[in-house]
Structures are given as structure tokens and as C-alpha cells.
Amino acid sequence: MKTLLSTLIQSALQDLQARGQLPADIQARIQFDRPKQREHGHFASNVALILAKAAGRKPRELAEALVAALPASDQVERVEIAGPGFINFFLTPAAFQAVLHQALDDPEAFGRSDTGAGRKIQLEFVSANPTGPLHVGHGRGAAYGATLANLLDNAGFAVHKEYYVNDAGRQMDILAVSVWLRYLEALGVAYPFPPNAYQGSYVRAIAEDLRQQHGERFRVEATDLSDLPDPASEPEPYLDALIERARRLLDSDGFAIVHAAGLTSILDDIREDLAEFGVTFDTWFSEKSLMDRDLVGHTIATLQAGGHLYERDGALWFRSTAFGDDKDRVVRRENGAYTYFASDIAYHANKFARGFEQVIDMWGADHHGYVPRVKAALQALDLDPARLEVLLVQFAILYRGSEKVSMSTRAGEFVTLRELRQEVGKDAARFFYVLRRADQHLDFDLELAKSQSDENPVFYIQYAHARIHSVFRQARERGMTLPDWRNTDLSPLDSTHEIELMDRIARFPEVAEQAAIDREPHQIAFYLKDLASEFHTYYNASRFLLEDERLRNARLSLVRATGYVIARGLGLLGVSAPEQM
Numbered sequence: 001m002k003t004l005l006s007t008l009i010q011s012a013l014q015d016l017q018a019r020g021q022l023p024a025d026i027q028a029r030i031q032f033d034r035p036k037q038r039e040h041g042h043f044a045s046n047v048a049l050i051l052a053k054a055a056g057r058k059p060r061e062l063a064e065a066l067v068a069a070l071p072a073s074d075q076v077e078r079v080e081i082a083g084p085g086f087i088n089f090f091l092t093p094a095a096f097q098a099v100l101h102q103a104l105d106d107p108e109a110f111g112r113s114d115t116g117a118g119r120k121i122q123l124e125f126v127s128a129n130p131t132g133p134l135h136v137g138h139g140r141g142a143a144y145g146a147t148l149a150n151l152l153d154n155a156g157f158a159v160h161k162e163y164y165v166n167d168a169g170r171q172m173d174i175l176a177v178s179v180w181l182r183y184l185e186a187l188g189v190a191y192p193f194p195p196n197a198y199q200g201s202y203v204r205a206i207a208e209d210l211r212q213q214h215g216e217r218f219r220v221e222a223t224d225l226s227d228l229p230d231p232a233s234e235p236e237p238y239l240d241a242l243i244e245r246a247r248r249l250l251d252s253d254g255f256a257i258v259h260a261a262g263l264t265s266i267l268d269d270i271r272e273d274l275a276e277f278g279v280t281f282d283t284w285f286s287e288k289s290l291m292d293r294d295l296v297g298h299t300i301a302t303l304q305a306g307g308h309l310y311e312r313d314g315a316l317w318f319r320s321t322a323f324g325d326d327k328d329r330v331v332r333r334e335n336g337a338y339t340y341f342a343s344d345i346a347y348h349a350n351k352f353a354r355g356f357e358q359v360i361d362m363w364g365a366d367h368h369g370y371v372p373r374v375k376a377a378l379q380a381l382d383l384d385p386a387r388l389e390v391l392l393v394q395f396a397i398l399y400r401g402s403e404k405v406s407m408s409t410r411a412g413e414f415v416t417l418r419e420l421r422q423e424v425g426k427d428a429a430r431f432f433y434v435l436r437r438a439d440q441h442l443d444f445d446l447e448l449a450k451s452q453s454d455e456n457p458v459f460y461i462q463y464a465h466a467r468i469h470s471v472f473r474q475a476r477e478r479g480m481t482l483p484d485w486r487n488t489d490l491s492p493l494d495s496t497h498e499i500e501l502m503d504r505i506a507r508f509p510e511v512a513e514q515a516a517i518d519r520e521p522h523q524i525a526f527y528l529k530d531l532a533s534e535f536h537t538y539y540n541a542s543r544f545l546l547e548d549e550r551l552r553n554a555r556l557s558l559v560r561a562t563g564y565v566i567a568r569g570l571g572l573l574g575v576s577a578p579e580q581m
Helices: 002-018 047-055 059-069 093-105 136-154 170-186 201-214 235-276 287-292 295-305 340-353 365-380 417-424 426-433 446-450 457-477 496-506 508-518 522-541 549-572
Strands: 043-045 076-082 086-091 120-124 158-165 283-286 309-312 315-318 329-332 358-364 388-393 396-400 442-445
Touching: 002 043, 002 059, 047 059, 047 086, 059 076, 059 086, 093 496, 093 549, 120 136, 136 158, 136 358, 136 388, 136 396, 136 417, 136 426, 136 508, 136 549, 170 201, 170 235, 201 235, 235 417, 283 287, 287 295, 287 340, 295 309, 295 315, 295 329, 295 340, 315 365, 329 340, 340 358, 340 365, 358 365, 365 388, 396 446, 417 426, 417 446, 426 442, 426 446, 426 457, 442 446, 457 522, 457 549, 496 508, 496 522, 496 549, 508 522, 508 549, 522 549
Parallel strands: 120 158, 120 358, 158 283, 358 388, 396 442
Antiparallel strands: 043 086, 076 086, 309 315, 315 329
16 A cells, blocks of 8 residues: 555656656655554655755645645545645555455465565574573573564565574583582482582483493592582682583593583473474574684684784783773683683674674673674674674563562573473463563563463464354355455445454554564564454454355455464464464
């Protein structure tokens, strides 16, 4: 409909130019808004206000001239001028029927756009450290990322989904030591378990698998660990000393086996968990691969050659303040080890080296201070920092009744994503996670997510889809032949309820495109709630299985198109569209 109205206005502009009433070189980007109040029409354009100065005319006077020059159209009922020069369009039922034909002719294409024009976008999300199962906080990033990937693909972008596996560094070493100590415990070697190591029962399970596969190969005696710092008074130095002792006692091969046992088990669990949540990735990128290929060293050398690094107190620093960061950052510690930041610089340089035109990272909201330093590093590498977009995701806060559930990965006190799915179901979890903007706090109401009531938005929308299919089942049971959806006469659809429902369907392409541009999946969720509401109202006010075949087929076609759009919208959110409930 916007395309039609744009064509009409463009024709009016050309007519005024041909008659010398507008400069020949005048051009405008014609835009439309949907007025919030129906008395202001279905669409409004501010084109007269935009062109008034260049045309040397008052906005309202120019609007009157444009309206007078508009070609006639059977899809425009009337045009009115409002305020200082807004042009309001009131459409005929034929305009909405034309859009309904589009939805029925090619349901899979309806709502898609070519806005992205095939641009290559890399989307990195979740990327939780493989030190434990995914919890409900990670679930929000997973649902948001997967849905945004669907929206961007729907808008014509070439989307590549990636999970960055933090399989190197201190956290993975702590996991390895945690597994090893539980392994020793299973062999009867009594030794106090560090309070700041990973406590979850999953660690015991990994340790037991290690014992079954390798027997007592990694056994040591408690006396071999007796001269380390006091874990109570010096917990972090103790852990570092324990890691070094494990490396020495187990030798490099042994420690690598224990390390891999923890990593492989947890990463396999994460892959399976996400797949069951409907979230998959094109690439699982290993941080360790950056080290193995010396990409970190190469990137740091490039920064050094560009004069962006300096030494101080035995460490190597990146001069990030030169690019707007609040302080300089260490990239190599005094012991020669690269920092996490150094790895992240190399990783992002590698992303652009792989040919992505734009990179979108999804990070926890607590990483907001990390954004300037990464962008500073890209700028120092002569990469446009604007090509990196960072979306911050607040963790979801889970409530059981009125009680907030606390979570700590190391302490093993958390509700896993798997447990959440088992309790409320995949569909409710995916939908509830995207009900708010990602950078807003989300209180996850378990009782509401499980309820089968109109208050539960996902149930309300899915029930609309199931109702639609119940109409078709009833028609078949009565021996009625369903219409040819692509060739049905839709002209009988002119009631208020039908116009409103068709208008809501017509909005789907706009909403889907805008949700992708704004990176806001919740726009789809809210749209579907409105569409379901319009349908339930129509369902309760109308009869569909009429003796009048012409009217029946038109109404069934409207119902069918509604079902198509509900299913398409739910599909973008990763939620199923059941035919029976």
C-alpha cells in the first residue's frame, strides 16, 4: 500500500513540475506514517512539509496542489489535508483486499524484504564460557540472538551465526582443576574442595566419566597438595597455585586430557541444549585456535608496528585513550601471557578478515564498558569501528511465586535452561524471552508462562492459530469444499471487523522489516498479540461456514491468511504454530 501511495504522490509531483508549479529538479524521499487515530486516515505523508521550502510555497498550499494533482485510484477512498500540511489517505476495502491476495498468493514470501540486499552479517551470541550448563540468563541471549538472525534473514541479509568458545584461559583451568579434585575424591583421596572452584553436580559427573575411562592414571596423594596457600584466606592465589601444581604433577598430556574432559562434556551439553531450544550456529569458533594459529601474536605485532603499544611495569599496553577509551589497556601481562582483551582484538580482526561487512555482538549488559576499548582497537587496526555493533542483553530474572531465584555458576546454584524448558516448554520460553527490549530487565513469570489463559500471550496467539484450523476441520466435516486460496473473490470483505483484520495483516511486512532494522524482536511479539486479538474479535462476531458460498469463501480466505501470518510470525520467534490445542 505504501508503494501504491508513493506512486500516486510521485505522479502528482511530476504533474506539478510539468505545469511549472514546482522546480524541475526538486526531489523528495516520500515517507508515510500510520496515524494512531483512525479519523486521521490509514496513512499520512509529510511530503508537503518537506518540499515547501525548496518549492517556495507554504506547506498547506503545496499539499492542496498535490492532492488536486493526485491520479484517481480505486484503492483510495478520499484524501484530506490536516494541520500545517499533512496529507491523510483513507483507503477502500479494495486496497486491503489487494494485500490479502498477496498473502494468499505466496505466504512464504509475504513479509519478506530485500532491505539487506545480501549484505554479509556475522551475528555472535550466547558465547557462554563452557564451564557449566547454560542457565536461564543465557537463555535470553540465545532466544534474542536466534530470533534476530531470523529477522535479518527475513529482511534479505546473509546472516552467519557464531558461538565464540572460550576454551582457553584461567576459567577453563579452574574447571579442569575442579574436575580433577572430584576425580581424586572419587578415588578416596581426601582433600578440601576450594570454595571458589566449580561446585555443581555436573563436575562430579564429568569426574566419574574421567575415572571410568582412565582409572587411576591421574591419582596423586593429598600430601602432594599440602604446601599450597591457604584456600580460606587466599582463595584466588590458592587456585592459581593449584593449577600450576596440577600441570606439574599430571604433565602437559595429563592436564590436557583432564582439561578436555571438562570442555568436551560441557560443550556437548551446551550444543544439545541449544539445539533443543531451536538455536543452532553456523560456526563454533575456538578461542584456542587463535593461539594455535598465532593470530593473537600477529595482531599484537600489527598494533605495535603502528605505534599503538607501549611497555610499562613489564607489561605491554594498548594506547586506547588515543581513540576515546577512558584508560589504556594491558594486552600482555608481565609474565608474558596475553590478556582476554588481546584475544578479543584478534578475534574481531579475524571476523572482518573473513569478509563480513558488518559484525553484531551480543554481550551481557555488564560488559557495556568493554565496548569502547574493542572499537578503539579496531580503529587502531584501520578497521571502521562503526562496522561493529554491540547489543547489550540484560539477564532475565526468574521468579518462583514472589521469590527471586539466585544463581551462581561456581557455587552450582542456578536454574538451567534445560530445567526451564522442561517446566514451561520451549515455545513459552522462546516467546517470553523476547517480550521486552533486550537492554531492559526481564522478570520471567513462571506461573504465567505455564498458564492456559488469555493472560498468557503465547497461549493466546497459538490458540488463535488452532481456532483457525478448527474452522477448516469443521468445514470439511460438513462436506464443504475449501476455496482456491489464490483465486477467491475477496470483494465481499467490507465489514468493520474484516477491514481491521485485513489492515492488521497488511502491517506484517512493515513490522517484520522494522523489527530487523531496530534489532527488536519484541515488535513481532506485540504485533502477533494484536493480530490474535483482532482475529478472536472477528471469530466471536462472525459466522464463517455460511450457505452463501461467495461470502463463505471470502471469509475463509481471510481466516487462512490470518493463519499464514500468525505461523510466519511465530516462526520468526522460533515458536511453533499448533493446529490443535
